[in-house]
Amino acid sequence: MKIVIANDHGAVELKFKLIDWLSAQGHEVVNLGVDAEDRVDYPDQAGLAVREFEKGGYDFGIVCCGTGIGISIAANKYKGIRCALIHDSYTALMAKEHNNANFVAFGGRVEYAEPVEHILDVFMKADFQGGRHATRVAKLDELC
Numbered sequence: 001m002k003i004v005i006a007n008d009h010g011a012v013e014l015k016f017k018l019i020d021w022l023s024a025q026g027h028e029v030v031n032l033g034v035d036a037e038d039r040v041d042y043p044d045q046a047g048l049a050v051r052e053f054e055k056g057g058y059d060f061g062i063v064c065c066g067t068g069i070g071i072s073i074a075a076n077k078y079k080g081i082r083c084a085l086i087h088d089s090y091t092a093l094m095a096k097e098h099n100n101a102n103f104v105a106f107g108g109r110v111e112y113a114e115p116v117e118h119i120l121d122v123f124m125k126a127d128f129q130g131g132r133h134a135t136r137v138a139k140l141d142e143l144c
């Protein structure tokens, strides 16, 4: 898969952890930073990731900030972006099966009960179920 990733200073370590794992699995990751803990604003980082994703050719995007909250809110301001703030296997599965999320968000300062790599793996291996969920997702995309 081809994945775009961006983060703020609250998730530098987590971002590299995800990139290392994705690369080891043979995926292509485009890292838009930041790679050091100098302060940046998460809406700007979300915008970078979304604008890159919109160029096409990406399977999905990942955005990370301290909590994952601010950067997911920002990503969801863009038309066509369905960014899911996932925090375990169940929400990862539902994010794909029901919401057909094209972005996921994580928090670098969050303590997850499961390894983030596993949470991401579940999301990546899941399939959108379509049907009634497709109707709902289409309504989502009409909202902005």
Ligand code: RB5
Binding pocket: 008, 009, 010, 011, 042, 065, 066, 067, 068, 069, 070, 071
């Ligand atoms: C930055 O300090 C922090 O507010 C940001 O990373 C994020 O947690 C916002 O939602």
